[in-house]
Amino acid sequence: MSRQEITLSIQLAVKAPDVHRELVRIVGELDQFSIQEREDAAWVDVLVLEIGHDPAAEFETIRLLLKENVVGALFLTASEATTDLLLPAMRAGAREFFQQPIDAAEVKQALEAVLQKRLRELNPGSTVSEKGKIYSVVGAKGGVGTTTFAVNFATSIQALNKDRLVALIDMNPFTGEIPFFLDLKTDTDWEEIGRNLSRLDAPYLQSAMARHSSGVFVLPAPPKLDRELKMATGFLFKLVSAMREFFDDIVIDCGMSISGDAMKICEYSESIYLISTMSMPCIINVRKLQQSFASAAGVTNGRLQVVANRFEKKGQLSLAEASKLLGSDIVNIIPNDYPLTMSAVSSGKTVAEVAKRSQVAKAYRKLAQSVTGPQVGKAGGLFGLFR
Structure with a gap:
C-alpha cells in the first residue's frame, strides 16, 4: 500500500x-x-x-x-x-x-x-522512507575512545561508498575535539547554524559545514555558548531531524551525555553504540546506560550495541564475562593498538590513513559494512547540489 x-x-x-x-x-x-x-x-x-x-x-x-x-x-x-x-x-x-x-x-x-x-x-521488506540514518555514539565513561570511534566509524562508512553523504556531528560543547582529530579548520558550529535555522537547506549546509578530505561533512560543537543567543527548546534534535533530508548517514558523538536532546536523538537512531573497555567500572556503567535507555526512551538491545574498544584477550574481563553481566552478546570489537591510535590522533588522521591494513582499520571497515548494506542512491532535488 x-x-x-x-x-x-x-x-x-x-x-x-x-x-x-x-x-x-x-x-x-x-x-x-x-x-x-x-x-x-x-x-x-x-x-x-x-x-x-x-x-x-x-x-x-x-x-x-x-x-x-x-x-x-x-x-x-x-x-x-x-x-x-x-x-x-x-x-x-x-x-x-x-x-x-x-x-x-x-x-x-x-x-x-x-x-x-x-x-x-x-509493506514488510520495502523501503518506505529515504531519510538518512542516525548512528549515536555514547561513551560509558571518559577516556574510553568515544570520539576516536565516531571519527573512524564515519570516515569508514564514507570510504565504502564515495557517493554517500555522511555527516559527523560533535554534541560536546566546550570539550568537543572532532576538528582536532581530523586536523580540520572549521568556521561554523551548530550554535552558529542555530542563528539561521529558518534557512536550513542543502546549499546552506554545504557551505556552512566543513568537509574533510575523506568526504565526510563535519559539524563541530561550539567552543563556548553565546549566553545572549537563546536556543530553541529541542534545537539539536530539530537540526538532526532536518539533516536527515540531506544526508544518507549521520554519526553523532554524544560523549557521555544522554539527557535532553541527546536522549531524543538516540530514540530516533538506527543504532546506539555504547563505547566501553573491558573493565568492571565501564561494564557497570554500560549496564546503567542500558537501563536508562530502556526506561526513558524504550530503546532495548535490538538497537543498543556495545563496542569493546581497545580490546585485549588478556584484559580484566573476558567477552563472555562482560556479556553475561550485560545480558547480551558483545559482537563489536575494536582491537587494542594504542601506538597506532595515538599516532592517528596526534597527526589529525584517521586510523585507515595511518595504517590501512591494520587490524583496527579492518575492524572499523567491518562495522561500517554492517550498516551500509547495498548501495542505495538518492536522485534529483537538492541532493545533486551536494554531489
Whole structure:
C-alpha cells in the first residue's frame, strides 16, 4: 500500500482551547491524517492526551487504553515538562510529549514517524522512507575512545561508498575535539547554524559545514555558548531531524551525555553504540546506560550495541564475562593498538590513513559494512547540489 492510500485517525483529548485549535490546524495540513470526532470510536491511530491536575490517574488511563488495544500511538501534552511528569509518562507507554505552546514542526515529525511505522507494517521488506540514518555514539565513561570511534566509524562508512553523504556531528560543547582529530579548520558550529535555522537547506549546509578530505561533512560543537543567543527548546534534535533530508548517514558523538536532546536523538537512531573497555567500572556503567535507555526512551538491545574498544584477550574481563553481566552478546570489537591510535590522533588522521591494513582499520571497515548494506542512491532535488 502506498503513502497516498493511507489515512490515519487522530483523536484530541485536549481541553486547552488554543492548544486544541493549533493541533487541528496542524493535522489539517497533513494529507495522511484526519481528526476523529467520535468519542466512542473503536480504534484511533493516534490519541493526543492533555495531562491535567491528576497525572497518576491519567497514566493509569493510558495503560488501560494500550492494554485494551484501542489506541495505536499515544502522545501527551502539558504546559510544563518535568522529569516527574515525563518519566512516568514514557513508562506508561506514551510515544511523544509536546510541551505547550505546541511546536508544529515537532508534532509533524512525530506523526510522520507513526505514518512510516504503519507503512513498514503494511509493506514488510520495502523501503518506505529515504531519510538518512542516525548512528549515536555514547561513551560509558571518559577516556574510553568515544570520539576516536565516531571519527573512524564515519570516515569508514564514507570510504565504502564515495557517493554517500555522511555527516559527523560533535554534541560536546566546550570539550568537543572532532576538528582536532581530523586536523580540520572549521568556521561554523551548530550554535552558529542555530542563528539561521529558518534557512536550513542543502546549499546552506554545504557551505556552512566543513568537509574533510575523506568526504565526510563535519559539524563541530561550539567552543563556548553565546549566553545572549537563546536556543530553541529541542534545537539539536530539530537540526538532526532536518539533516536527515540531506544526508544518507549521520554519526553523532554524544560523549557521555544522554539527557535532553541527546536522549531524543538516540530514540530516533538506527543504532546506539555504547563505547566501553573491558573493565568492571565501564561494564557497570554500560549496564546503567542500558537501563536508562530502556526506561526513558524504550530503546532495548535490538538497537543498543556495545563496542569493546581497545580490546585485549588478556584484559580484566573476558567477552563472555562482560556479556553475561550485560545480558547480551558483545559482537563489536575494536582491537587494542594504542601506538597506532595515538599516532592517528596526534597527526589529525584517521586510523585507515595511518595504517590501512591494520587490524583496527579492518575492524572499523567491518562495522561500517554492517550498516551500509547495498548501495542505495538518492536522485534529483537538492541532493545533486551536494554531489
